[in-house]
Amino acid sequence: MKYMSLLLLFLSLASHAAPDGKALYEEKCSVCHSYRGEGGIGLPLTKEILSQISDDYIGRTIRVGRPGRIMPSFNTLSDAQVGAIIRYIRSWSGKPGPVFKAIKSKGNVARGKPLYKKHCVRCHGQDGSGEGPGTGVTQSRERSFMVMPAALNNPGFQQSASDAMIHDIVLSGRKVGGMPSFKSKLTDQEIADVVAYVRTLEPPAPKQGMEEWRGKPAYIMESPYDFETTVENVKQALTGANFRIFPPRYLEQGLTDEFSVNTRQISIRFCNFKELYHLLNIDPRLGTVLPCRINVIERDGKVLVISANVAQLATLFNNQELSEVGVLMEEIILSVMEEATL
Numbered sequence: 001m002k003y004m005s006l007l008l009l010f011l012s013l014a015s016h017a018a019p020d021g022k023a024l025y026e027e028k029c030s031v032c033h034s035y036r037g038e039g040g041i042g043l044p045l046t047k048e049i050l051s052q053i054s055d056d057y058i059g060r061t062i063r064v065g066r067p068g069r070i071m072p073s074f075n076t077l078s079d080a081q082v083g084a085i086i087r088y089i090r091s092w093s094g095k096p097g098p099v100f101k102a103i104k105s106k107g108n109v110a111r112g113k114p115l116y117k118k119h120c121v122r123c124h125g126q127d128g129s130g131e132g133p134g135t136g137v138t139q140s141r142e143r144s145f146m147v148m149p150a151a152l153n154n155p156g157f158q159q160s161a162s163d164a165m166i167h168d169i170v171l172s173g174r175k176v177g178g179m180p181s182f183k184s185k186l187t188d189q190e191i192a193d194v195v196a197y198v199r200t201l202e203p204p205a206p207k208q209g210m211e212e213w214r215g216k217p218a219y220i221m222e223s224p225y226d227f228e229t230t231v232e233n234v235k236q237a238l239t240g241a242n243f244r245i246f247p248p249r250y251l252e253q254g255l256t257d258e259f260s261v262n263t264r265q266i267s268i269r270f271c272n273f274k275e276l277y278h279l280l281n282i283d284p285r286l287g288t289v290l291p292c293r294i295n296v297i298e299r300d301g302k303v304l305v306i307s308a309n310v311a312q313l314a315t316l317f318n319n320q321e322l323s324e325v326g327v328l329m330e331e332i333i334l335s336v337m338e339e340a341t342l
């Protein structure tokens with residue numbers, strides 16, 4: 001009991017110590033935004049930009065991240081830790097951030113649409129993804145900046161930015177990234193209209209994969225062959241599809257002692273390194289779900305071949321390019337499974 005109360009005392013002391021914003025920033029953010037916000041993989045957080053974005057926006061951005069656009073969500077940080085990071089970032093400019101009213105803009109979507117097409121599409125793209133030829137990647141960004149113009153259709157951006165903040169950015173532009181100021185080109189009402197239109201931008205629906213398997217967490221096929229033959233068939237089909245196969249594992253390996261492991265449940269792990277490299281470039285979080293595996297299980301006299309539904313897994317990342325790869329992977333894995341059970 002005594003130890004318990006000491007522990008509690010220690011925990012309450014520890015949680016009252018103010019978190020170190022600099023240390024947290026350097027640990028969590030500097031890889032992408034550099035040590036003093038010079039930018040890199042992440043957008044620059046320079047004085048100019050800090051004067052345009054509110055603490056509220058930075059805090060929300062830290063919390064929700066930018067799904068599918070590299071920036072992770074840091075949803076396990078405490079409010080105090082997020083606050084400390086914001087204070088540290090603010091210390092670079094020595095000025096408090098702007099505060100924007102939360103009220104909705106009085107813009108008109110229908111009037112905003114043609115204005116967006118005329119003034120914003122060339123850099124931010126039709127759909128606001130900031131991608132595609134002739135966008136800011138090549139036109140407006142210095143070559144040393146690796147980041148494309150921020151994706152305005154990103155749910156992380158949409159959830160973090162207020163109408164008033166977007167209005168202000170359009171009004172002032174962003175010198176660092178080459179975004180012009182629209183002060184002399186658009187009236188206040190026209191900017192409000194563009195903002196209203198920007199609010200309607202959404203990421204394209206992720207590609208879904210084959211109808212037959214949609215909504216199912218796994219592909220499952222019954223094999224007409226015995227267990228050993230089925231395992232061999234899967235390996236052969238994988239090799240035929242140019243995959244490298246890792247030593248197989250029993251499904252229960254590590255979960256139970258070695259004498260009671262069910263040897264009639266095997267996980268065949270495989271990978272195509274070129275593809276893997278490509279996938280990691282699209283979304284580094286994929287490292288946690290790879291390599292791919294196909295399981296062969298004998299249960300109640302039946303031999304089953306099972307794989308996770310990769311097309312569905314890929315949609316979780318909310319990244320169009322990735323869901324396309326997921327659909328492609330689905331096709332390959334299903335053909336391997338079909339070949340092995342034919």
Ligand code: HEC
Nearest residue numbers: 028029032041042043058061062066069070071149150151
């Ligand atoms: C793995 C890389 C990565 C890490 C780590 C990362 N970011 Fe980002 N961040 C990005 C990218 C990329 C963007 C731009 C996203 C886009 O294109 O829409 C971004 C955008 C932002 C923005 C929006 C900037 C603007 O101009 O609107 C803020 C603010 C931000 N990050 C703060 C942080 C903070 C604070 C941390 C640490 C807690 C952090 N980021 C960690 C990559 C990262």
Ligand code: HEC
Nearest residue numbers: 043119120123136140149150166169170174176177178179
């Ligand atoms: C010449 C290219 C260019 C044009 C034209 C342009 N932008 Fe940008 N915009 C950028 C770049 C590049 C960035 C990222 C700049 C940075 O953070 O350094 C950006 C950033 C933004 C941001 C901040 C996003 C974020 O996550 O921080 C908003 C909002 C925005 N632009 C809206 C618009 C709107 C609306 C229009 C049309 C009225 C427009 N832009 C026109 C290049 C452009």
